Amino acid sequence: MLALIDVCQAATTARGRLCACLDPRAIGRLRRLVGDLHLPRHSTIFAAGDPTECVFALRQGVAMTFRRLADGRRQVLDFLYPGDLFGFTMDGCHAAHAVTLTRASLCRIPLSAAEGDADMAERLHRAALRALVATHDGLMRIGRMTARERVAAFLHDIWSRTDEPTDLVLPMSVGDIGDHLGLRPETVSRAFTRLRADGLIGMLARGTMPVLDGPGLTIRTV
């Protein structure tokens, strides 16, 4: 029961980014449908090839999804924060891996929850659309921005997704960020150094980065 209340809080906290499925009106249904999951840091949520039985809503903690090439090269598709929904597939089988970056709590939402429930189906659809435009943002970053711009746009994205805090929660490694932005860890580190020199951010410490000028991290699109 407490879990369900947390769920609602997560939905409001994250400004519903990927997750508009968890509002109070849905609680009656959720009680029957939702499975609860608590995982330690660096554990697998699902792997590529696994059958898709449900999607996941992150309640607490941070996670990420990624894919690999045969020789081990890795592309981080997305970082997940509380309120985010993930695990959408199209052929009944995951193409990506998902792992936690911190200790985390999740809801398992069986796909069957949407059957015959137009409201739930609508919520899942909206979450998928959010994931789609977020991935388009990612393409724009990797395809046409410099290293400095990619890192700035990435920080701005996380910052705006998590309620524009003065201290950004970044529990992922510099290597993880690099694998998200198409950069090596050394290059990400150098970009941080330059953004810090420009007074946009502070010193990363204990998985936390002070944001001194959030709007200054914006890279505008038309």
Add this chain to the structure above:
Amino acid sequence: MLALIDVCQAATTARGRLCACLDPRAIGRLRRLVGDLHLPRHSTIFAAGDPTECVFALRQGVAMTFRRLADGRRQVLDFLYPGDLFGFTMDGCHAAHAVTLTRASLCRIPLSAAEGDADMAERLHRAALRALVATHDGLMRIGRMTARERVAAFLHDIWSRTDEPTDLVLPMSVGDIGDHLGLRPETVSRAFTRLRADGLIGMLARGTMPVLDGPGLTIRTV
């Protein structure tokens, strides 16, 4: 009436890639809901900032969606082939531009078509999921592949999406492909030259590229 038959053909031809919404059972509803659109080459379908009143299904021709940075840099998000659905947004407003690359026919599907129609809503949802995994493929390509691999994977993608033809329809310019893959036109051209030297493809002529070894263009993921 003929148009509706074409619609069904488009759906089967493209193996339903983005478009599972156009099968015979839906025709009764489509007759009331679908708008028809015929456009010349290089015309705008929608622009960034336009309100989202409907999604589009491409019946004939080729089109693309893209976004721009303030200084003009362009990222092509996707190339669209017959059967593809596009124009999904999440806040009632397009973030991308869409233009035709050839003369094209489209269906306009008002978003209201999904209201109270669970079947149509389900079809739109599946199309959105397809777009999502297609965009993940794009991220993987741009983020972690070499120029040659990006072009090979891109050709393989279009090839497999359009029923593995011996002659691939590529009406877009080398610059358009570059803006899709995060490369300059010269680099795309050089990659073509190398793939041709390796016997995987033939000479691009009149917007058509012979595919000599389709499977050889695969870049495997795990």
Add this chain to the structure above:
DNA sequence: CGGTTCTTTGACGTGCATCAAATCCTGTGG
């Protein structure tokens, strides 16, 4: 057929990757 635009090829430059080493965290145990 001529002008225009796009593609191809070559020469050269640059931003990021790679390699390497020093330093800084962080978690652990005394």
Add this chain to the structure above:
DNA sequence: CCACAGGATTTGATGCACGTCAAAGAACCG
């Protein structure tokens, strides 16, 4: 609370894949 080991981050030096610039050649279209 401090010392230490192991890993991650930072910084520097160097190399290379792709970008940039330029020009020739091919395709397109009125």
